[in-house]
């Protein structure tokens with residue numbers, strides 16, 4: 001057994017013009033594959049811990065010290081990207097009535113949520129992710145993480161995530177991360193977000 005790179009749930013060019021095909025090829029085939037390879041290399045050193053990355057990263061102290069940072073980086077990289085592909089779609093979707101109500105109750109309005117998420121994605125210095133999570137109190141929260149750290153390690157359940165590493169946008173958007181963040185809102189798969197919200201709350 002080993003971790004395997006999942007196929008994209010759509011064609012490489014399906015998210016054009018918001019996310020370009022060249023970026024999707026590089027991001028999925030090269031970057032994500034490298035996280036998978038490196039996570040497998042770390043896991044092979046400790047077959048006794050199994051391969052349940054979500055469980056391992058929920059309790060990072062349980063990971064053997066010699067592979068802990070490698071799994072945080074590459075196991076996290078695999079989980080984050082596997083989720084990210086599913087959180088996008090070329091189809092037009094919208095949040096369920098229940099999720100929309102929770103967003104309004106937490107942030108004031110959808111526009112206020114989008115502003116908070118955009119701020120988190122814009123201000124994450126260097127490489128990382130912006131997230132909408134269900135926190136330990138069962139409430140929605142916008143947050144961000146550095147590098148490939150997953151909210152799971154902080155006891156939070158991610159239901160929406162945006163990769164803001166330069167590899168995610170530099171081919172098309174160059175240094176203009178805010179334009180990429182705006183484009184992401186045109187390809188969010190709200191059906192997947194709804195599903196994750198229902199499971200997390």
Ligand SMILES: [Fe+2]
Pocket residue numbers: 027031081163165167168
């Ligand atoms: Fe990435």
